[in-house]
Amino acid sequence: MTSIDQDRAAVSTCGPGLLSRVMIGLASGALDGLVNIIIFGVFAILILLPLGLVLIQAFMPALFDPLQPRATIDAASIARTFGAPRLMTAITNSLLLAGCVAVTATSLGAGYAFILHRTNVPFRSLLSTVPWLVFLTPAYLKAMAWTLLMAHDGYFSQIGLVPEALSNIFFGPAGLVFLHTLNLFPLPYFVIGRALAGLGSEFEDAARLAGARLGRVWIRINLPLLAPAFALCVVAVFAEVLSDFGLASTIARQSGFGLLTYSIYVAASAYPVDFALAGCQALILLLMVVTLVLADQLLRRQAAVRLISARSRPARAYSLGPARWVLAAFAFAIAMLALCLPLAAVIARALSRTLSAGLVRDNITLEFVRAAVNPGNPNNQALMRSLAFAGIAATAAATIAVLLALRLERGSRFMRPAVLGISLGAVAIPGIVLGFGYILVWNRIPLLRDLPFPRYGHASLLVMGYTGAALPYCLVIMMSALGQLAPNLTEAARLHGAGWLRRTQRIVLPLVAFSLVTALLSTFIRTMFELPMSELLVPVDGPAAPSVLVQLFGKDDEGMGSALSLMAMIVVAVVSAAIWITARYVAAQSRAVTAPAVSVLASARPEGVTM
Amino acid sequence: MVFAENLSRRAVVACAVAGFACLLAPAAASADDLVIYHAVDFAATVVKAFTAKTGIPVKLVEPGGTGELLGKIAAEGDNPQFDLVWVDGSAVMERMLNDKILQPIPNAIIASADYNEVGKKLVPASHSFLPTSVSTTSITVNTKKVPADKMPKSFADLANPAFVGFVGSKDPNLSGPSFQFVAGIFQVMGEEKGKAYLQSVLTNKKISGFASGGGLNKSILTGDAKVSFAQDSSTYAKIANGEPLAIVYPAEGVVALPSGIGLSAKTKNADLAAKFMAFVLSKDGLAAMQDGDDTDYFLAPVIKGIEAKKGRATDINYIFLDPAAAAAKEADWKKWYRDNFVP
Numbered sequence: 001m002t003s004i005d006q007d008r009a010a011v012s013t014c015g016p017g018l019l020s021r022v023m024i025g026l027a028s029g030a031l032d033g034l035v036n037i038i039i040f041g042v043f044a045i046l047i048l049l050p051l052g053l054v055l056i057q058a059f060m061p062a063l064f065d066p067l068q069p070r071a072t073i074d075a076a077s078i079a080r081t082f083g084a085p086r087l088m089t090a091i092t093n094s095l096l097l098a099g100c101v102a103v104t105a106t107s108l109g110a111g112y113a114f115i116l117h118r119t120n121v122p123f124r125s126l127l128s129t130v131p132w133l134v135f136l137t138p139a140y141l142k143a144m145a146w147t148l149l150m151a152h153d154g155y156f157s158q159i160g161l162v163p164e165a166l167s168n169i170f171f172g173p174a175g176l177v178f179l180h181t182l183n184l185f186p187l188p189y190f191v192i193g194r195a196l197a198g199l200g201s202e203f204e205d206a207a208r209l210a211g212a213r214l215g216r217v218w219i220r221i222n223l224p225l226l227a228p229a230f231a232l233c234v235v236a237v238f239a240e241v242l243s244d245f246g247l248a249s250t251i252a253r254q255s256g257f258g259l260l261t262y263s264i265y266v267a268a269s270a271y272p273v274d275f276a277l278a279g280c281q282a283l284i285l286l287l288m289v290v291t292l293v294l295a296d297q298l299l300r301r302q303a304a305v306r307l308i309s310a311r312s313r314p315a316r317a318y319s320l321g322p323a324r325w326v327l328a329a330f331a332f333a334i335a336m337l338a339l340c341l342p343l344a345a346v347i348a349r350a351l352s353r354t355l356s357a358g359l360v361r362d363n364i365t366l367e368f369v370r371a372a373v374n375p376g377n378p379n380n381q382a383l384m385r386s387l388a389f390a391g392i393a394a395t396a397a398a399t400i401a402v403l404l405a406l407r408l409e410r411g412s413r414f415m416r417p418a419v420l421g422i423s424l425g426a427v428a429i430p431g432i433v434l435g436f437g438y439i440l441v442w443n444r445i446p447l448l449r450d451l452p453f454p455r456y457g458h459a460s461l462l463v464m465g466y467t468g469a470a471l472p473y474c475l476v477i478m479m480s481a482l483g484q485l486a487p488n489l490t491e492a493a494r495l496h497g498a499g500w501l502r503r504t505q506r507i508v509l510p511l512v513a514f515s516l517v518t519a520l521l522s523t524f525i526r527t528m529f530e531l532p533m534s535e536l537l538v539p540v541d542g543p544a545a546p547s548v549l550v551q552l553f554g555k556d557d558e559g560m561g562s563a564l565s566l567m568a569m570i571v572v573a574v575v576s577a578a579i580w581i582t583a584r585y586v587a588a589q590s591r592a593v594t595a596p597a598v599s600v601l602a603s604a605r606p607e608g609v610t611m
Numbered sequence: 612m613v614f615a616e617n618l619s620r621r622a623v624v625a626c627a628v629a630g631f632a633c634l635l636a637p638a639a640a641s642a643d644d645l646v647i648y649h650a651v652d653f654a655a656t657v658v659k660a661f662t663a664k665t666g667i668p669v670k671l672v673e674p675g676g677t678g679e680l681l682g683k684i685a686a687e688g689d690n691p692q693f694d695l696v697w698v699d700g701s702a703v704m705e706r707m708l709n710d711k712i713l714q715p716i717p718n719a720i721i722a723s724a725d726y727n728e729v730g731k732k733l734v735p736a737s738h739s740f741l742p743t744s745v746s747t748t749s750i751t752v753n754t755k756k757v758p759a760d761k762m763p764k765s766f767a768d769l770a771n772p773a774f775v776g777f778v779g780s781k782d783p784n785l786s787g788p789s790f791q792f793v794a795g796i797f798q799v800m801g802e803e804k805g806k807a808y809l810q811s812v813l814t815n816k817k818i819s820g821f822a823s824g825g826g827l828n829k830s831i832l833t834g835d836a837k838v839s840f841a842q843d844s845s846t847y848a849k850i851a852n853g854e855p856l857a858i859v860y861p862a863e864g865v866v867a868l869p870s871g872i873g874l875s876a877k878t879k880n881a882d883l884a885a886k887f888m889a890f891v892l893s894k895d896g897l898a899a900m901q902d903g904d905d906t907d908y909f910l911a912p913v914i915k916g917i918e919a920k921k922g923r924a925t926d927i928n929y930i931f932l933d934p935a936a937a938a939a940k941e942a943d944w945k946k947w948y949r950d951n952f953v954p
Contacts, residue, residue, distance in 0.1 A: 066710045151829070152835050154833055249822060253821075254818075254830075256816040256817045269785050353853065355829070356832045356855060357853070449690065535674045536674060536686070540672055543673065547673070554676050554825045554826075556845070556849070557825075
């Protein structure tokens with residue numbers, strides 16, 4: 001019996017008569033159906049429809065022909081796509097790169113999470129901010145920074161640190177794996193760190209009491225329990241690398257290492273757009289990720305392990321003695337490579353008149369920094385605009401993701417993996433494809449293009465696009481968080497007569513509040529630097545910050561671009577920190593009230609409900 | 612529980628505020644607002660001068676480089692949202708005219724422009740666009756990497772072993788100037804010989820498919836490339852900024868690259884558009900086009916009696932592209948370039 005049925009059954013026991021009971025049941029069912037339609041309708045409009053309109057052009061390339069639009073199927077475009085040798089190279093390269101980085105970034109993120117969550121490493125607070133700071137620095141900026149550092153006449157070469165041979169190696173597959181790993185390790189760090197926190201050390205303690213050695217405990221108990229989190233990280237990082245455009249268009253392109261996303265970008269940035277080619281390649285990307293998600297589901301046929309229960313306690317940290325300093329050094333080395341060096345390069349460029357003159361006194365200038373902090377600078381208006389857009393999009397995406405994830409928790413066995421698969425697939429689709437889909441939906445389809453809201457060319461559609469682009473990420477975070485909750489928590493409350501809404505409000509949401517704030521903040525940060533939507537859906541009333549930044553770099557105005565990027569990162573860091581501190585404060589204020597209530601509800605665990 | 616309830620209430624309030632904020636945001640361009648899509652540096656300066664003089668507000672949209680702009684126009688298809696489009700390159704304007712995205716520039720507007728000799732030759736027979744300035748793709752040389760006595764003098768010199776693997780270029784799929792250059796090479800040398808020439812000099816894929824002038828400039832400034840096929844105005848801007856670069860106009864001649872304005876086939880602001888085009892080619896408009904330091908401010912004027920920005924050459928041996936012929940082969944040539952020179 002589903003929880004909805006159980007609710008209805010509970011209602012039926014106190015109803016006055018059969019007819020009333022039937023009426024209430026029908027009304028409840030209808031309302032439930034309506035809510036489902038609205039929530040899944042929003043998902044369809046934000047993601048499925050725009051994505052579908054681009055993908056379908058792989059088969060119907062003349063669907064939006066400006067002179068003679070026609071819905072005739074033309075398989076020739078698919079044959080042409082697969083016939084091109086460069087495409088097969090791009091597919092192979094993308095798969096190899098994504099596969100390698102999925103392993104390296106997950107390993108690094110897991111290692112970093114272990115060090116911070118389970119050891120007595122010094123400077124823990126400082127080190128725990130590093131993944132967030134890495135996360136808020138956009139990939140295209142880090143790519144630009146590493147290019148400044150590692151190019152033949154770049155900063156490292158100027159001070160004799162990097163010989164030409166090493167520079168050549170860097171601008172190749174090895175450099176790409178290196179940069180992607182440093183760029184993406186925060187994602188597995190967040191997911192595995194959260195799983196480690198939920199896991200606690202009770203199972204471990206029990207096993208140790210039974211005589212198991214530490215290594216065996218980790219191999220036989222902890223790692224299998226953490227396996228779903230690892231699998232999610234591997235799939236998510238794989239999808240992230242496949243969809244990456246920041247490194248694909250800079251380091252990878254300079255390395256002669258063709259990737260699918262760049263190939264899609266080339267097909268879609270021309271007049272006329274090769275929609276057939278772009279659609280085919282996007283379809284290939286989507287199939288790659290969906291196949292991986294399905295394979296993961298098939299390989300792990302057992303039910304997901306629920307780690308957060310009413311009895312979860314914080315895990316003990318291992319006391320490591322002098323070895324903790326070695327771990328601290330390792331963590332600081334990661335911080336140096338992933339954050340400090342790229343930031344130093346951006347700062348150096350923001351303070352240099354030209355790149356080739358290097359870091360000499362005559363070449364130092366404050367001209368760009370002064371311009372970046374001048375409130376009258378039109379570029380700063382774009383920054384303010386982006387702050388508002390990102391705030392609205394983050395709130396909308398996190399809210400929709402929570403509602404959708406809650407519905408999916410109660411949904412069919414098919415629905416959850418299907419939505420998860422589409423979401424992860426959408427993560428792998430480059431933003432440029434989704435952006436095109438939005439233009440097609442809201443500027444080409446009769447009726448939709450005539451609606452007053454959202455409207456193409458208006459800020460409302462850009463915010464909607466940001467929300468659509470962020471929704472899959474938020475959904476994955478929220479589904480992962482909800483998937484960690486042991487069912488006994490809500491079962492106990494249900495048996496005490498608490499309805500679905502009350503259970504959700506008083507038990508589920510407080511327990512996933514951390515993930516909700518994570519989803520909100522990560523969307524806010526990503527949106528501040530989201531590029532393809534910002535470019536394609538640029539409002540006529542003024543651009544968002546990312547398109548201004550990239551235009552500055554594209555026009556070789558790196559000094560101004562670097563200064564403005566620094567300004568943007570500082571603003572984002574301050575706003576994010578303020579939200580985070582506020583959320584922690586509110587959580588701390590309410591924990592005293594919430595925690596006993598949750599444990600009272602859970603302690604009333606009925607017979608037959610197991611953890 | 613308090614937190615959960617607060618959270619829930621806040622979520623509702625936040626959603627409501629978000630919805631209202633979107634609804635109350637400034638409305639999309641009305642029929643009275645002139646909307647210009649562009650990929651030229653000086654558009655904002657010119658528009659500012661235009662609005663100051665006429666009081667007519669203009670909405671400027673710059674989605675990215677030329678590639679992103681054209682992609683956006685292609686996606687908008689038969690429902691274009693711009694009144695005017697201002698970009699480099701003539702063949703793409705011809706294609707948009709053929710696809711009825713653009714309409715011909717009215718005779719009266721073209722007739723009123725006092726073009727110089729170069730300008731007259733840039734006016735297309737189809738009137739697909741209004742030429743506003745001109746530049747070209749020349750050879751840019753890193754003077755730290757190439758000694759003065761080894762400077763190339765012609766396109767043919769780039770096949771010299773000293774330059775093998777060090778010739779940079781942009782991807783014509785993403786760059787209007789680059790397509791104009793490739794089409795010009797094919798027009799002058801013939802398609803087969805032109806292809807053979809490019810294959811003999813663009814031997815390093817790492818530096819032969821840049822998406823933008825920024826990437827190409829960086830490659831030559833960091834020494835990855837010693838020479839490059841670059842828009843001369845971009846190199847003038849770098850030289851003015853103190854970078855160690857030089858420009859060589861090859862002996863064979865260089866293809867003229869017009870910047871021009873196209874008129875949307877669906878514009879509802881034809882009168883305002885005409886006023887703007889007239890202003891661009893007026894003394895005030897032309898002065899605004901040189902009032903800055905970025906690449907496009909170094910474009911050469913096409914109007915009689917207007918001097919170029921200090922330091923830029925104008926006495927150039929131009930070759931003029933047949934935009935209709937280039938437009939007809941555009942898709943094939945771009946694909947060929949992508950298959951051969953883009954990673």
